[in-house]
Amino acid sequence: MTVNVSSPLHWKESRHFSLNPKDPVFYQNPYASYKEMHKRQGPVYWQEYGMWCLTGFDEVNQCLRDKRFARLPPAGFERKPYPTHLKDFAETERFSLLALEPPEHTRLRRLVNRAFVSRQVESMESEITRLAHTCIDRFEASGEAELLSQYATPIPVTVIARLLGIPESSTDNLLAWSHSMVMVYTMTQSHQDELNANNASIAFIKFLKEQIESRRSAPDDKLLSQLINLQSEPDGPSDAxxxxxxxxxxxxxxxxxxxxxxxxxxxxxxxxxxxPLWWQSKEEADRVVAECLRYDAPLHLFTRYAQEDVQLDTDVKITAGTEIALLLGAANHCPMSFDSASSFDVSRTDANHVSLGAGTHFCVGAPLAKLELRIALSVLFERLPSMQLAEEPRYRDSFHFHGLESLQVKWS
Ligand code: HEM
Incomplete structure (x- = not known):
């Protein structure tokens, strides 16, 4: 990724810009456009989304922790309901942590934290290592691989299925349902994408109802059984x-x-x-992981609703109920917070990022994500040290989920 390519962003007024999120020049390299945004002080207005955007590291980090902002609009400013053809998708979101705010969020998050304890995550270390080696065993002899499908995809889905205690034979279905459902969050989905997301939701709910029934009659020590176990407590979780x-x-x-x-x-x-010692110590490998999270994060845009009128800076005041965008990818490349922000530098003394969020909705899976990254990277680069790109990596047409279409590599 180079930031010296041009940006398709056009300034309209001093802080208003036009930028098509589906422009390949943009989604192949959003950092060139973030660099443009950083040239203006304070919030900038993205016409295509009709939203003020925060792009600085301090501003995004503070807003994520600021109680005057929430993922839901304040009372009296209800969110536009999903259309009826997304009824079942909406059902899956009804009690999602990302669709709740305190006090409802606090109760459910506490229950999830109790089941998702770090001891359990840490105990996955040797299992994840074995899984990474097994994936590489399958393609090592061929001298080439497409790493997104052969390495990056099977590890996380297998890990989460094992943690939950869901049969690994169902991972193909889980992947298909998930791919269809996350389309609804791209804000650029078609009507057909929405129908697919709803059908996936119907199948996913049916599958989980069956899994809950089966764990109820034959519990194990995995996360799904632990959540079911908590149902016996007065504020325990419902099936929904x-x-x-x-x-x-x-x-x-x-x-x-x-x-x-x-x-x-x-x-x-x-x-x-x-x-060359990057992968030999956990501490050094963790620093590599932190810099990877800062340098090229997968989730670039989250929104928040103002709960009251807020003066964003001297010139920009937003009213209660207004939705604003937090550009996490831009914040991670903020020139005010990072020296040579567009350089990949594992030894940086200003290491930091907002890729896993902050505040109330800080990523529940952060310890697991970091563990998976450390192991997946260490095992791969230790086993295939001569690995090179076989073709230039291309990003998918999806600004919100900033990830590669494919990652073709070869080694000798
Ligand atoms: C590198 C991988 C990951 C990234 C970049 C990531 C990023 C994020 C971010 C930015 C948020 C906050 C959203 C907001 O504030 O609006 C979040 C929340 C969340 N993440 Fe992650 N995540 C990752 C992996 C995981 C994993 C492995 C899990 C679980 C197994 C997970 C589960 C969650 C959950 C449940 C929330 C919602 C928390 C809440 O609302 O209280 N994430 N994640």
């Missing part, structure tokens, strides 16, 4: 809540991780390590 939580864990749990693994591999191959 468990279904929403599990769907969010499955969708969030692999879609972002797949693309972060792909983006990270490409970043590292394009900027080969100057330190």
């Amino acid at each position: 809540e468990i279904i929403s939580v599990v769907i969010l864990l499955l969708n969030a749990g692999h879609e972002a991780t797949v693309h972060q693994i792909g983006n990270a591999i490409a970043s590292i191959i394009l900027q080969p390590p100057d330190n």
Whole structure:
């Protein structure tokens, strides 16, 4: 990824710009446009989305933690309901952590945290390592591979299925349902995409109802059984809540991780390590992971609703109920917070990022995502040190889920 390419962003007024999110020049390299946005001080207005955007690291980081902003509009400013052809999709979101705010969010998040304890995540280390080796065993002899489908995709979905205690034979269905459902979050989906997302939701809900019934009669020590176990407590989760939580864990749990693994591999191959010891210590490998998360994150845009009138800066005041965009990818490349922000530098002293969010909705899966990344990268680069790109990596036509279409590599 180079930032010296031109940006298709056009300034209309001092802070208003036009930029088609489906322009390939943009989604292949959004960082060139972020560089343009950073030239203006304070929030900038994206005409195609009709929203003020925060692009600075401090501004985005503070807004994620600011109680005057939430994922839901304040009372009296209800969100536009989903159309009826998305009825079942809406059902999966009803109790999603991402569709709740305190106090409802606090209760459910606490229940999820209790089931999703770090001890359980850490105990996955050797299993994830074995899984990474098994994937490489399948393609090593051929001298080439398409790493997105052969490596980055199977690891996260298998890991989350094992954590939940869902049969691994169902991972193909889980992937297909998840791909269809996340289209609704791209804000550029077609009517057919929405119908597909709703059908996927129907199948996913049916599957999970069957899984809940089967765990109820034959519990194990996995996450789904633990959530069912919590139902015996006075504020325990309902079946509908468990279904929403599990769907969010499955969708969030692999879609972002797949693309972060792909983006990270490409970043590292394009900027080969100057330190051959990267993969020999956990601490150093964790620094590589942190820089990969900053340098080329998979999720670039989240929104928040103002809960009251807010003065965003001296010139920009927004009223209660207004939705604003937080550009996480831009914040990670903010020239005010990072020296040589567009350079991949594992030894940076200003290491930081907002790729996993912050505040109330900070990523529940952050420890798992970082563990998967550390193992997936270490095992791959240790086993195939001569790996090179076989073709230039191309990003998918999806600005919100910034990830590669394919990652073709070869080695000798
Ligand atoms: C590299 C991979 C990942 C990235 C970049 C990522 C990023 C994020 C971000 C930015 C948020 C906050 C959204 C907001 O504030 O509006 C979030 C929330 C969340 N993530 Fe992740 N995530 C990753 C992996 C995972 C994994 C592996 C899981 C679970 C297995 C997971 C589960 C969740 C959940 C449940 C939430 C909602 C938390 C809440 O609303 O309280 N994520 N993630």
